[in-house]
Amino acid sequence: MKNESEYSGILIFAEQQEGKIHPISFELLGKGRELADRLGEELSAVLLGHNMKDVAKELIYHGADKVYLFDHPSLRDFDIVLYKENIVDLVKEIKPKFFLVGATHLGRSLAPRVAAALETGLTADCIDLQLDEKGDLIQIRPAFTGNILAHIKTRTRPVMTTIRYKIFEKMKPDTSRKGEIIERKVKLIENTGTRVLRKERERTVNISDAEIIVSGGRGLKKPEDFKLLRELAELLGGVVGSSRPLVDQGWISKDHQVGFSGNTVKPKLYIACGISGSPQHLAGMRDSKIIVAINIDPSAPIFRVADYGIVGDLYEIVPQLIKEIKKRKFGDD
Ligand SMILES: Cc1cc2nc3c(=O)[nH]c(=O)nc-3n(C[C@H](O)[C@H](O)[C@H](O)COP(=O)(O)OP(=O)(O)OC[C@H]3O[C@@H](n4cnc5c(N)ncnc54)[C@H](O)[C@@H]3O)c2cc1C
Structure with a gap:
C-alpha cells in the first residue's frame, strides 16, 4: 500500500454494542465530515453487527456519504479476528486516505491489529486532527506524559489514528441526508478462538x-473517605472520579480515573477535592464547563483552571456542602 495517489476519502469505524452505535462514532463522523469537506472527498463508515440496516441510516444522518455494512449473526458481538479480517479486506479494496477509530476499549484493541495487518502506522489516542497545506493529516496527541502536544504526520497509507472520546463535536442529525448503504459479503471464519461465555456489565x-x-485526590486520607465524596456526588446527581494515585493504590477502580492515562471528561460541573492539578490530571478534565477546586494549598495549580476555588480542608468543606444541599433539597437542618 505504497502509492499515495491511489488513496482517497475518509473511513471511520462505527462501533456498536448490542445494536446501539457508540456516541464516539458520531463524534468521528462530525470531524470526518469537516475534513472530507475541506479535501472535497467522501466520508464513509464501516459497520459490523447483526440486523443493523436501520442503525446504518443513523450514520448517514450524522454525516456519512456511504456505509459499508457487514451484517451477520456472527458479528453481533465483537470478535477481534472476524472484525479485523473483514475490515482489512475492505480497507485494502477501497483504500481510504485516512481511517479513524475511536479510542474506546474495543477500538484500542481493534486498531493496532488492523494497522499491523495493513502494514501501516497508527497514531493512538489523538486529541485533535488538522490538515496541512498539502491535505496531509496532522495527528495531535499528548507526549512526554502530557507535557507537550506532539504533531505527527504518517508516511504510510492509509493514515490510521485512534481518537479519544468526548473530543470532537457530533453533527446535529439530519434525517433528510441521503447516502448509500453498501452491504458487503461477510468473510466467515469457522473458529476464531473466541467464544462468548456470558456478558458482564462492562463498567x-x-x-x-x-x-x-x-x-x-491524594488529599483524601483513606479509601473509606470516598464515601464522603460519593454522598456529595449522589446528592448532586453525579458520580465519583479520582486522580491516578488513588487508582494505583487500589482505592477505587480505573473506570473512575480522570486524566491523561484515564478518562477524558467534559461534565457541566467538576468538583476537584484534594487534587493538585498536575498536567496529566488537567489533560482529562480541563474542558469541564464549571470547575470547582477544594484544596488546602492556595498555590495548587488546580486553582489556575478553576472557576471557583475554595482554599480549605476538604474534610471541613465537603460536609458543609452536603449539609447545605440537604437543607435546600429536603429542608433538613
Ligand atoms: C505517564 C503518566 C500518566 C499519568 N496519568 C494520570 C492521569 O490520568 N490522571 C491523574 O490524575 N494523574 C496522572 N498521572 C499522575 C500525575 O502526574 C500526578 O502525580 C497526579 O495527578 C497527582 O494526583 P493528586 O493531585 O491526587 O495528588 P497530589 O499531587 O499529591 O495532590 C494532592 C493535593 O491535595 C491537597 N490536599 C492535601 N490534603 C488536603 C485536604 N485535607 N483538603 C484539601 N486538599 C488537600 C494538597 O494541597 C495537594 O494539592 C500520570 C503520571 C504519569 C507519569
Whole structure:
C-alpha cells in the first residue's frame, strides 16, 4: 500500500454494542465530515453487527456519504479476528486516505491489529486532527506524559489514528441526508478462538458521559473517605472520579480515573477535592464547563483552571456542602 495517489476519502469505524452505535462514532463522523469537506472527498463508515440496516441510516444522518455494512449473526458481538479480517479486506479494496477509530476499549484493541495487518502506522489516542497545506493529516496527541502536544504526520497509507472520546463535536442529525448503504459479503471464519461465555456489565460507572463529577485526590486520607465524596456526588446527581494515585493504590477502580492515562471528561460541573492539578490530571478534565477546586494549598495549580476555588480542608468543606444541599433539597437542618 505504497502509492499515495491511489488513496482517497475518509473511513471511520462505527462501533456498536448490542445494536446501539457508540456516541464516539458520531463524534468521528462530525470531524470526518469537516475534513472530507475541506479535501472535497467522501466520508464513509464501516459497520459490523447483526440486523443493523436501520442503525446504518443513523450514520448517514450524522454525516456519512456511504456505509459499508457487514451484517451477520456472527458479528453481533465483537470478535477481534472476524472484525479485523473483514475490515482489512475492505480497507485494502477501497483504500481510504485516512481511517479513524475511536479510542474506546474495543477500538484500542481493534486498531493496532488492523494497522499491523495493513502494514501501516497508527497514531493512538489523538486529541485533535488538522490538515496541512498539502491535505496531509496532522495527528495531535499528548507526549512526554502530557507535557507537550506532539504533531505527527504518517508516511504510510492509509493514515490510521485512534481518537479519544468526548473530543470532537457530533453533527446535529439530519434525517433528510441521503447516502448509500453498501452491504458487503461477510468473510466467515469457522473458529476464531473466541467464544462468548456470558456478558458482564462492562463498567461500574460511565464517567465520560457524566454531567456532574466529584473527584478525589491524594488529599483524601483513606479509601473509606470516598464515601464522603460519593454522598456529595449522589446528592448532586453525579458520580465519583479520582486522580491516578488513588487508582494505583487500589482505592477505587480505573473506570473512575480522570486524566491523561484515564478518562477524558467534559461534565457541566467538576468538583476537584484534594487534587493538585498536575498536567496529566488537567489533560482529562480541563474542558469541564464549571470547575470547582477544594484544596488546602492556595498555590495548587488546580486553582489556575478553576472557576471557583475554595482554599480549605476538604474534610471541613465537603460536609458543609452536603449539609447545605440537604437543607435546600429536603429542608433538613
Ligand atoms: C505517564 C503518566 C500518566 C499519568 N496519568 C494520570 C492521569 O490520568 N490522571 C491523574 O490524575 N494523574 C496522572 N498521572 C499522575 C500525575 O502526574 C500526578 O502525580 C497526579 O495527578 C497527582 O494526583 P493528586 O493531585 O491526587 O495528588 P497530589 O499531587 O499529591 O495532590 C494532592 C493535593 O491535595 C491537597 N490536599 C492535601 N490534603 C488536603 C485536604 N485535607 N483538603 C484539601 N486538599 C488537600 C494538597 O494541597 C495537594 O494539592 C500520570 C503520571 C504519569 C507519569
